Amino acid sequence: MRYIPTTSEERQHMLDFLGVDSVEELFDAVPDRIRTEKPLPLPDALAEAQLMRHMKELSESNVSCEHLVSFLGAGSYDHLIPAVVNHITSRGEFLTAYTPYQAEISQGVLQVIFEFQTLIAELTGMDAANASMYDGATSLAEACLMACNVARRSKVLLPETLHPEWVDVVKLYMENQDISVQMIPWNRETGTMDVAALHEDAAGDAACLVIPYPNFFGVIEDVAKLSRWIHDAGGLLVTAADPVSLGLLEAPGAFGADIVVGEGQPFGNTMNFGGPGFGFFACSGSKLIRRMPGRIVGETVDTEGRRGYVLTLQTREQHIRREKATSNICSNQALNALAGAVHLSVIGPQGLKDVAYQCLQKTAYLKSQLRDIGIQAAFSGPTFREFVVQADANWDEVNKRLLDHGFLGGLPLGERFPELQHCVLLSVTEARTKDEIDRFVHALGGLC
Amino acid sequence: MQTKKPVPLIFELSSPGRRGYRYPELDVPETPMEELLPKEHLRREVPKLPEVSEIEVVRHYTGLSRLNHGVDVGFYPLGSCTMKYNPKVNEDIARLPGFSLLHPYQPEETVQGALKLMYKLQSYLTEIAGLSATTLQPAAGAHGELTGLMLMRAYHRERGEDTQRKEMLVPDSAHGTNPASAMMVNYKVREVPSDARGGVDVEALRGMVGPQTAGIMLTNPNTLGLFDENICEVAKIIHDAGGLLYYDGANANAIMGYVRPGDMGFDIVHFNLHKTFSTPHGGGGPGSGPIAVSQRLQDYLPGPLVSKRDGEYVWEYPTKSIGRVRSFFGNFGVLVRAYAYIRSHGPQGLMDVSDTAVLHANYLMRKLQDDFDLPYDRHCMHEFVLSGKRQKNQGVRTLDIAKRLLDYGVHSPTVYFPLIVEEALMVEPTETETLATLDAFVEAMKQIAIEAAEEPETVRQAPYNTPVRRLDDALAARKPVLRWTPRS
Numbered sequence: 001m002r003y004i005p006t007t008s009e010e011r012q013h014m015l016d017f018l019g020v021d022s023v024e025e026l027f028d029a030v031p032d033r034i035r036t037e038k039p040l041p042l043p044d045a046l047a048e049a050q051l052m053r054h055m056k057e058l059s060e061s062n063v064s065c066e067h068l069v070s071f072l073g074a075g076s077y078d079h080l081i082p083a084v085v086n087h088i089t090s091r092g093e094f095l096t097a098y099t100p101y102q103a104e105i106s107q108g109v110l111q112v113i114f115e116f117q118t119l120i121a122e123l124t125g126m127d128a129a130n131a132s133m134y135d136g137a138t139s140l141a142e143a144c145l146m147a148c149n150v151a152r153r154s155k156v157l158l159p160e161t162l163h164p165e166w167v168d169v170v171k172l173y174m175e176n177q178d179i180s181v182q183m184i185p186w187n188r189e190t191g192t193m194d195v196a197a198l199h200e201d202a203a204g205d206a207a208c209l210v211i212p213y214p215n216f217f218g219v220i221e222d223v224a225k226l227s228r229w230i231h232d233a234g235g236l237l238v239t240a241a242d243p244v245s246l247g248l249l250e251a252p253g254a255f256g257a258d259i260v261v262g263e264g265q266p267f268g269n270t271m272n273f274g275g276p277g278f279g280f281f282a283c284s285g286s287k288l289i290r291r292m293p294g295r296i297v298g299e300t301v302d303t304e305g306r307r308g309y310v311l312t313l314q315t316r317e318q319h320i321r322r323e324k325a326t327s328n329i330c331s332n333q334a335l336n337a338l339a340g341a342v343h344l345s346v347i348g349p350q351g352l353k354d355v356a357y358q359c360l361q362k363t364a365y366l367k368s369q370l371r372d373i374g375i376q377a378a379f380s381g382p383t384f385r386e387f388v389v390q391a392d393a394n395w396d397e398v399n400k401r402l403l404d405h406g407f408l409g410g411l412p413l414g415e416r417f418p419e420l421q422h423c424v425l426l427s428v429t430e431a432r433t434k435d436e437i438d439r440f441v442h443a444l445g446g447l448c
Numbered sequence: 449m450q451t452k453k454p455v456p457l458i459f460e461l462s463s464p465g466r467r468g469y470r471y472p473e474l475d476v477p478e479t480p481m482e483e484l485l486p487k488e489h490l491r492r493e494v495p496k497l498p499e500v501s502e503i504e505v506v507r508h509y510t511g512l513s514r515l516n517h518g519v520d521v522g523f524y525p526l527g528s529c530t531m532k533y534n535p536k537v538n539e540d541i542a543r544l545p546g547f548s549l550l551h552p553y554q555p556e557e558t559v560q561g562a563l564k565l566m567y568k569l570q571s572y573l574t575e576i577a578g579l580s581a582t583t584l585q586p587a588a589g590a591h592g593e594l595t596g597l598m599l600m601r602a603y604h605r606e607r608g609e610d611t612q613r614k615e616m617l618v619p620d621s622a623h624g625t626n627p628a629s630a631m632m633v634n635y636k637v638r639e640v641p642s643d644a645r646g647g648v649d650v651e652a653l654r655g656m657v658g659p660q661t662a663g664i665m666l667t668n669p670n671t672l673g674l675f676d677e678n679i680c681e682v683a684k685i686i687h688d689a690g691g692l693l694y695y696d697g698a699n700a701n702a703i704m705g706y707v708r709p710g711d712m713g714f715d716i717v718h719f720n721l722h723k724t725f726s727t728p729h730g731g732g733g734p735g736s737g738p739i740a741v742s743q744r745l746q747d748y749l750p751g752p753l754v755s756k757r758d759g760e761y762v763w764e765y766p767t768k769s770i771g772r773v774r775s776f777f778g779n780f781g782v783l784v785r786a787y788a789y790i791r792s793h794g795p796q797g798l799m800d801v802s803d804t805a806v807l808h809a810n811y812l813m814r815k816l817q818d819d820f821d822l823p824y825d826r827h828c829m830h831e832f833v834l835s836g837k838r839q840k841n842q843g844v845r846t847l848d849i850a851k852r853l854l855d856y857g858v859h860s861p862t863v864y865f866p867l868i869v870e871e872a873l874m875v876e877p878t879e880t881e882t883l884a885t886l887d888a889f890v891e892a893m894k895q896i897a898i899e900a901a902e903e904p905e906t907v908r909q910a911p912y913n914t915p916v917r918r919l920d921d922a923l924a925a926r927k928p929v930l931r932w933t934p935r936s
Binding site: 002003004005006010011013014015017018023025026027028029030031033034035036039040041042043044045046047048051052054055056057058059060061062063064065066068070072074075076078080082084086087088090091092093094095096097098099100101102103104105106107108109111112113114115117118119121122123125127128129131132134135136137138163165166168169171172173176177178220223224246247248249250251254263270271272273274275276278286289295296297298299300301302303304306307308309310312313314315317318319320321322323324325327328329330331332333334335336338342344345346347348349350351352353354355357358360361362364365368382399400403408411430433434435437 | 454455457458459466467468469470471472474475476477478479484485486488489490491492493494495496497498499500502505506508509510512513514515516517518519520521524526529531532533534535537539540541543544545546547548549550551552553554555558559560561562564565572575576578587588589590591593594597598601623624625627628629630631632633634637674675676677679680704705706707708711712720722726728729730731732733734735770771772773774775776777778779780781782784788790791792793794795796797798799800801803804806807808810811814815826827828829850851854859860862865879880881882883909911914915916917918919920921923924925928929930931932
């Protein structure tokens with residue numbers, strides 16, 4: 001068969017050695033009455049060439065962002081990815097390894113993770129980071145659980161300006177640990193958390209406040225004020241940061257974040273229909289670091305005094321502590337984190353600043369061009385790479401027409417935010433050109 | 449080919465002003481910064497990313513990759529991890545722009561191919577599990593476990609029994625993720641002992657179940673590589689007590705086409721696509737942990753699922769969905785590879801996979817049973833567990849054996865697990881290795897057994913031929929250095 005190298009002579013040799021007539025005999029512990037009698041109802045095997053033809057057909061029955069010009073963001077972004085990334089992540093030594101349990105033959109992956117941890121710590125302004133989480137949403141859920149454990153409280157404050165899917169994920173995780181979630185309303189004028197609602201008592205016994213940075217609407221929250229407020233109430237500040245924005249925006253560590261999480265897809269990972277990307281998780285102070293979920297790599301020496309790297313602080317983890325572990329996470333998103341590390345390494349500090357600056361400027365350009373044709377931004381707050389516009393239009397219909405022009409329009413918000421019935425969330429990355437933006441504005445002008 | 453040359457950290461290569469990538473010039477009119485961002489929001493300190501050229505980046509990571517063992521490099525018999533060959537064509541397929549460049553919020557009519565793939569994969573996995581519906585959302589096996597247990601709670605809650613059913617039964621041979629996942633949904637873990645044949649102790653189990661039982665988490669074949677002969681009895685005991693059965697599919701490589709978890713009596717099954725269905729492990733991930741469930745649980749599944757209406761594939765939310773366990777729809781890129789794997793095998797091919805995996809494991813087990821202790825003398829399934837008890841008496845620990853194996857260019861088996869076997873070595877050869885590779889492993893293990901008896905110090909000091917010698921774990925934990933810091 002396809003990937004089985006064993007010849008029929010070799011099979012016979014092994015069966016003879018085992019003293020059995022057939023492999024069937026080796027399955028003697030499976031009770032007869034539950035054995036599968038019929039073949040599984042699956043399609044017949046395809047040879048490589050047939051498989052490729054079939055898969056190409058499937059892939060080509062999608063219209064991808066190879067051909068569409070995307071102004072859609074909302075948690076998954078069409079950024080430029082340096083060519084070198086895919087070449088590195090395709091190397092079999094990285095691709096086909098697993099969690100580096102045997103450190104002496106896994107120094108490649110271990111050092112990559114150590115460098116990744118450093119890059120994330122630098123980006124977020126925190127002391128330490130772990131080896132990655134499944135995605136931004138689960139990373140945030142784990143951060144909230146960790147905050148509850150550390151603060152010994154069982155309430156989490158979530159703003160309605162957080163990505164709605166992240167809200168769903170956090171709520172589900174909290175509900176299953178009997179932790180309450182209090183939603184913080186937002187201000188229709190600014191598009192940010194309603195700071196007026198944050199009177200002294202509101203924090204009450206909250207373990208943490210989550211700040212999306214920038215928030216789901218692309219707007220930058222008043223982080224300094226929020227940070228003081230939650231800390232005064234004895235809670236932790238959890239920041240869900242967009243990593244690209246950190247090329248321009250103040251590092252969460254600098255305004256007092258205790259835990260910083262986020263979705264790393266924009267660095268090194270194509271959108272992949274929503275996954276895999278990678279979640280990142282960073283925190284400060286040894287009390288928190290020793291309660292972090294997930295894999296952590298530390299520096300050490302070998303018996304000859306050479307520098308090397310190992311998985312460390314493993315007494316937090318499920319394979320050692322079982323039900324007393326800080327999390328159940330085992331597999332993470334190591335290869336996607338590698339992609340992120342290669343991307344950040346090759347663009348460097350100047351490239352990081354460039355990409356953030358271009359996102360900011362191009363977003364501002366689209367915003368102003370739309371304003372000129374009467375499509376207004378919905379909120380007054382400063383934005384980074386995304387913004388909400390409102391127009392008296394049926395955005396589902398508009399998006400359909402935009403597709404005919406080769407554009408992937410923004411995300412209509414009415415379904416999740418009834419007060420934003422005529423609003424759409426648009427995103428502009430550095431990958432968009434002036435020409436594309438101009439043509440998009442022109443197309444929209446004819447439709448709204 | 450491994451090298452002993454140490455690789456400096458990428459940060460140590462940094463030279464001010466050097467760049468490895470350029471973005472196109474900004475082509476839109478610039479708006480003054482102060483009009484866009486209030487000054488207090490601007491970053492004050494530049495993050496210390498490395499400043500390196502593209503060739504340095506390429507050499508750096510190529511150098512690091514050469515310090516690493518993978519399935520592409522050599523034998524990787526890491527028990528319960530199913531380190532089989534990862535087909536190259538599936539890598540090409542996953543990178544097709546029609547898959548990799550899709551935005552998750554694209555309108556359904558623009559992603560019919562992706563939805564069809566997911567719909568078919570849902571149905572294939574449902575069939576292989578012998579159950580009634582599948583979600584592809586969980587990002588890894590442990591995430592599937594967590595999702596499955598959330599479904600259990602939702603099920604008991606609807607029956608008004610959630611507050612009473614608080615105990616999750618977990619065998620003493622279970623993967624660490626099982627009790628850890630139970631903790632994530634506030635279940636109290638009760639450990640079920642194993643019997644003399646390595647299965648669940650049925651009599652003990654009978655005495656442990658009751659109105660407090662939420663369910664049991666089992667791996668079958670279990671982590672000893674043994675199929676639990678009493679599985680039907682176990683299922684009856686749990687179901688009679690009102691509990692549900694969770695199947696940890698880490699060991700599903702043993703059973704495809706032979707027996708379906710649904711027919712064993714399980715209500716929830718997770719598959720590790722990165723194990724059974726050959727998607728690359730990536731140095732620790734990404735994985736993917738879809739779960740299949742029985743009819744009585746399918747309405748609670750996280751959404752959305754893909755369904756088919758009037759010939760079109762559409763997103764649909766189950767009526768009593770628990771919500772969602774991650775953003776978007778799952779690790780789609782991993783799903784593409786797993787789908788391709790199933791299509792390249794077909795029903796007979798998948799059966800051949802399990803068949804050969806079991807044959808290879810039994811062959812290795814019998815070849816090694818004279819040199820190491822074999823705690824359970826019965827046919828194994830796709831993996832088996834040896835004990836290094838004898839070698840321990842000679843002054844050589846299982847950890848030493850594992851390190852010595854590295855000198856032979858082989859990744860060590862899983863060690864010290866399952867916990868119920870002293871000095872355990874858990875070996876999973878998989879179906880994709882040649883007989884010559886299996887025989888070479890046997891020779892290496894025999895040689896190490898001889899060394900342990902005759903010159904134990906040689907084994908205790910191993911490894912010798914690896915890029916670094918044995919590393920000091922204790923130092924790393926005592927004085928954690930978790931990041932590079934610039935010299936001031």
